[in-house]
Amino acid sequence: MPRRTTDYRGLTEINRVRLLGVIQDHPDLTLKALAEAVGLHVNTTRDHLGVLIDEGFVSSRPRPCGSRGRPPIVYRAVDDAEMNAAARRRIDHVREVGPVLRRIGMACQPARVRELGDDAGEQFDTLVEHLDDSGLEPVADDTELRVSLAACPHLQLDGAERTMACTVHARLLRDILAQVPGPLEIDGVEPFRTQNTCELRLLAEESHAAERVCPAAS
Known part of the structure; x- marks a missing residue:
């Protein structure tokens, strides 16, 4: 499938x-x-921030300062889709096209994810779209909550730099899952x-999964 301009x-x-x-x-x-x-x-940093905001990773807001004048703009990582319009659009897109792609055989969810219900399915679809759009070629295990990934673009880094990149990506995945309500966690x-692959392991929050399978009587 051709890569989109929003990848x-x-x-x-x-x-x-x-x-x-x-x-x-x-x-x-x-x-x-x-x-x-x-x-x-500062100008280079501003440009980089613009890209991170456009891709739904970072949000900006004015920080109240209690004095006259324009308040300073501050930045934080997006862990709630309401913090960033691009993040909201991504989730809306996944919810719209995911079921269609599965019906026509262009996408599927692992059996373990299907067992956990629709919320888990939306989380999984959102996460996989991010991984796919990032060029990580996700391949999900059908029975266990594991996803094999192609090694990231920072394979060439060494030592502390590689560790830093891996840590940032892992926290980003947690933030992406947090944007969609459901039982799945990193x-x-x-x-x-x-040499050429990484692995992502998921787990299901048992209390949430139980509520989806056996909802309390009203």
Whole structure:
């Protein structure tokens, strides 16, 4: 399937990965503070932030300062779809096209996900779309909550830089799942399980899954 113009490309640039990591660790920093943290010019940092916002990873808001004048703009990672219009559009798109693609045989959900119900299905579809659009070629196991991934664009990094990139991506996946209500959570990400693949492990919150299977009598 041809890649769309809205496919994720922002995190192929390592400085954006560093920037997202700082935002994950230190929410509500200003542009100037972020530029200093990543060692980039303010204008370059602003451009990178624009890409991260456009792709639904970061949100911006004015920070009340209790004084006259324009309040400073601060940034944080998106863990609620209402924080970012692009994130909302992505989820709406998945909910609209996911069932259609499954009906015509162009997409499927693992049996374990189907057992957990519609909420899990929406979470899984949203996560897989992100992974696919990021070029990670997700392949889901049919019976276990595991997804094999192609090694990320930062395979060439070494040591602390590679660890940083893996950590940022793992936290991003948790934030994406948090945007869609459901039982699935990130259990762990095993980077470079083989020379060319990584593995994502999911788990189901048992209380939520039980509510979906056996809803309380009204």
